[in-house]
Amino acid sequence: MVDLNAVACCSPLAVRPMDAEQAAVVAPLFKALGDPIRLRLMSMIASVPEMCVCDLTPAFDLSGPTISHHLRVLREAGLVDSERRGTWVWYRVKPEAFRQLRALLDLSAAPAASSTA
Amino acid sequence: MVDLNAVACCSPLAVRPMDAEQAAVVAPLFKALGDPIRLRLMSMIASVPEMCVCDLTPAFDLSGPTISHHLRVLREAGLVDSERRGTWVWYRVKPEAFRQLRALLDLSAAPAASSTA
DNA sequence: ACCCTGTTTCGAAGTCTGTCAAGCTAGAAG
DNA sequence: CTTCTAGCTTGACAGACTTCGAAACAGGGT
Numbered sequence: 001m002v003d004l005n006a007v008a009c010c011s012p013l014a015v016r017p018m019d020a021e022q023a024a025v026v027a028p029l030f031k032a033l034g035d036p037i038r039l040r041l042m043s044m045i046a047s048v049p050e051m052c053v054c055d056l057t058p059a060f061d062l063s064g065p066t067i068s069h070h071l072r073v074l075r076e077a078g079l080v081d082s083e084r085r086g087t088w089v090w091y092r093v094k095p096e097a098f099r100q101l102r103a104l105l106d107l108s109a110a111p112a113a114s115s116t117a
Numbered sequence: 118m119v120d121l122n123a124v125a126c127c128s129p130l131a132v133r134p135m136d137a138e139q140a141a142v143v144a145p146l147f148k149a150l151g152d153p154i155r156l157r158l159m160s161m162i163a164s165v166p167e168m169c170v171c172d173l174t175p176a177f178d179l180s181g182p183t184i185s186h187h188l189r190v191l192r193e194a195g196l197v198d199s200e201r202r203g204t205w206v207w208y209r210v211k212p213e214a215f216r217q218l219r220a221l222l223d224l225s226a227a228p229a230a231s232s233t234a
Numbered sequence: 235a236c237c238c239t240g241t242t243t244c245g246a247a248g249t250c251t252g253t254c255a256a257g258c259t260a261g262a263a264g
Numbered sequence: 265c266t267t268c269t270a271g272c273t274t275g276a277c278a279g280a281c282t283t284c285g286a287a288a289c290a291g292g293g294t
Binding site for chain 1: 242
Binding site: 180 | 253254261
């Protein structure tokens with residue numbers, strides 16, 4: 001499980017190089033989004049307040065266990081939260097992680113942009 | 118090599134779900150940043166206008182070929198550009214890819230944030 | 235008890251990370 | 265021009281990690 005307080009300490013990529021420890025904390029977030037299935041799962045969950053696994057699974061040509069596995073990766077990266085309510089399990093985005101990723105990317109291209117092309 | 122025009126077509130995660138094709142285009146960008154070494158390489162390159170491989174390699178406890186390999190992943194993802202000038206090879210950030218990633222994350226957490234917690 | 239939903243476990247197939255050795259390019263020395 | 269050296273990349277390979285499905289399991293409703 002990712003410690004989002006540790007993530008919060010990182011400045012945007014372009015400001016100064018990350019040390020190994022920061023990179024080790026943030027990389028798993030990118031890694032979790034680095035799979036097309038998980039990216040689609042994320043975007044489906046993010047497009048509504050919350051989403052039932054029973055609506056996610058049929059959107060893919062993959063078995064239930066496989067979807068469950070990808071959802072676990074997203075969960076363990078701290079990108080989503082799940083909650084069982086009766087028969088179904090509902091997934092919801094955790095906004096903090098996204099804020100951190102965005103902060104990291106925010107200025108990352110700026111210096112290069114002003115000095116090239 | 119990533120087609121950035123294809124990336125440009127994607128709306129933020131929260132607006133509507135991505136289709137499989139969009140996900141297949143964008144996921145490799147996240148994947149490339151999903152390794153701690155590559156994330157540090159990126160942040161080192163992004164922190165200056167351009168950076169020589171000869172300055173990148175000694176920052177890691179890894180062999181030259183390994184760093185070269187990671188740089189290739191970043192290059193093939195379209196995140197950086199390289200240019201040989203005389204003896205040395207210089208790497209530079211390609212801002213377009215970052216703009217796309219940022220656009221994708223920009224609103225991704227908003228709806229969930231306003232309807233939960 | 236039974237069914238339905240979703241997760242876990244396990245194993246097969248594929249992909250990624252790292253090393254060593256060999257190759258290639260550019261400049262310097264003879 | 266040939267040879268030498270430095271800087272990076274490429275190719276081949278071992279070991280670790282991923283992705284996926286089949287089967288078994290757990291939680292909840294009827």
